[in-house]
Amino acid sequence: MSAPKAPYVKHNNGTQIQTIGLGTYTSLGGDCERATLHAIDVGYRHIDTAYFYENEGEVGNAVRQKIKEGVIKRDDIFITTKLWCHFHEPDRVEYACRKTLQNFGLEYVDLYLMHWPYSYVHRSDNVLMPTDAKGEVELSDVDYLDTWRAMEKLIDLGLVKNIGVSNFNSEQLKRLLANCKIKPIHNQIECHPYLNQRKLIALCKEHDIIVTAYCPLGRPDPSKKQPGFIYDAKVQAIADKYKKSTAQVVLRYLIEIGTVPLPKSSNPKRIEENFNIFDFKLDAADHSVLDSYNNGDRLVKMEHAVKSKNYPFHIEF
Ligand SMILES: NC(=O)C1=CN([C@@H]2O[C@H](COP(=O)(O)OP(=O)(O)OC[C@H]3O[C@@H](n4cnc5c(N)ncnc54)[C@H](OP(=O)(O)O)[C@@H]3O)[C@@H](O)[C@H]2O)C=CC1
Numbered sequence: 001m002s003a004p005k006a007p008y009v010k011h012n013n014g015t016q017i018q019t020i021g022l023g024t025y026t027s028l029g030g031d032c033e034r035a036t037l038h039a040i041d042v043g044y045r046h047i048d049t050a051y052f053y054e055n056e057g058e059v060g061n062a063v064r065q066k067i068k069e070g071v072i073k074r075d076d077i078f079i080t081t082k083l084w085c086h087f088h089e090p091d092r093v094e095y096a097c098r099k100t101l102q103n104f105g106l107e108y109v110d111l112y113l114m115h116w117p118y119s120y121v122h123r124s125d126n127v128l129m130p131t132d133a134k135g136e137v138e139l140s141d142v143d144y145l146d147t148w149r150a151m152e153k154l155i156d157l158g159l160v161k162n163i164g165v166s167n168f169n170s171e172q173l174k175r176l177l178a179n180c181k182i183k184p185i186h187n188q189i190e191c192h193p194y195l196n197q198r199k200l201i202a203l204c205k206e207h208d209i210i211v212t213a214y215c216p217l218g219r220p221d222p223s224k225k226q227p228g229f230i231y232d233a234k235v236q237a238i239a240d241k242y243k244k245s246t247a248q249v250v251l252r253y254l255i256e257i258g259t260v261p262l263p264k265s266s267n268p269k270r271i272e273e274n275f276n277i278f279d280f281k282l283d284a285a286d287h288s289v290l291d292s293y294n295n296g297d298r299l300v301k302m303e304h305a306v307k308s309k310n311y312p313f314h315i316e317f
């Protein structure tokens with residue numbers, strides 16, 4: 001299968017990242033491996049996973065198989081994974097990263113993100129959401145600056161090529177930028193027409209931080225009363241104009257407003273569809289329609305962490 005071309009964004013440090021990545025959250029039980037294999041054949045060179053998704057092994061199997069088949073070399077593909085909240089104590093960070101690399105069966109990852117700015121207590125490596133007797137998630141108060149300093153060391157150790165953050169708000173980003181040796185190259189945030197994040201994107205751009213957009217399709221669900229914007233008539237009208245699907249229109253929108261979307265799919269046809277977006281461009285009128293959906297609705301609220309001083313969603317952006 002010949003791979004269609006997808007553009008790359010370039011960071012000031014020389015790192016290049018394909019402007020679309022395969023999301024993998026909830027891809028499990030072989031689906032993630034099959035999805036990653038297919039995505040690589042289709043032309044994806046950017047895969048997003050996390051320790052929390054419990055599928056790093058499946059991503060690693062697929063990547064190693066494609067390297068073995070000669071389809072890609074290791075440095076053709078950009079793999080992002082994330083440090084989970086129970087590994088934030090600085091003396092757990094290197095251990096967590098090595099464990100992740102073991103899961104992948106790889107020697108390094110291209111990007112290691114701090115998944116959230118808040119932290120949990122560590123009960124065991126496999127207890128991802130530790131809860132107390134009342135069933136409440138046990139938060140801890142590790143300062144993300146301390147976690148970050150431990151992440152900086154991973155670069156010198158050769159375990160990761162780049163480091164970044166996820167779900168950081170504007171104040172957390174500014175505090176981190178003012179107190180770090182190595183600046184984050186990424187902030188991965190929820191971004192879609194209901195929450196288009198213009199202000200946070202602008203701040204990131206100012207500081208040379210690439211924004212990856214999670215939930216780019218808004219986790220559509222046709223069985224729901226409110227199935228999501230990809231089922232909306234106004235988005236359908238734009239899609240008809242370009243002979244594209246509504247998902248393709250939304251992914252283009254996210255690229256054109258300055259993000260790198262990470263659509264998750266484990267369906268071969270949709271994996272192809274989501275990549276086939278580099279032969280059209282939206283016009284100003286389309287942007288106005290898509291901008292009009294921006295009502296601030298967040299899908300991922302993580303309300304169990306609202307009492308943490310590092311909960312990111314108490315402020316506007
Ligand atoms: N840093 C963070 O805190 C977070 C990061 N993420 C990352 O972002 C990725 C994307 O976000 P996610 O939450 O998965 O949500 P998405 O918005 O990507 O939605 C995924 C859903 O959309 C369906 N879908 C995919 N393509 C299409 C299409 N073309 N038409 C119709 N339906 C489609 C998928 O079904 P199917 O598989 O059947 O195609 C799946 O049900 C995650 O997988 C993860 O990698 C996500 C949340 C938080």
Ligand SMILES: O=C1CO[C@H](CO)[C@@H](O)[C@@H]1O
Pocket residue numbers: 025050052115300
């Ligand atoms: O990456 C993630 C996937 O979505 C989850 C919520 O549904 C988040 O907990 C997590 O940050």
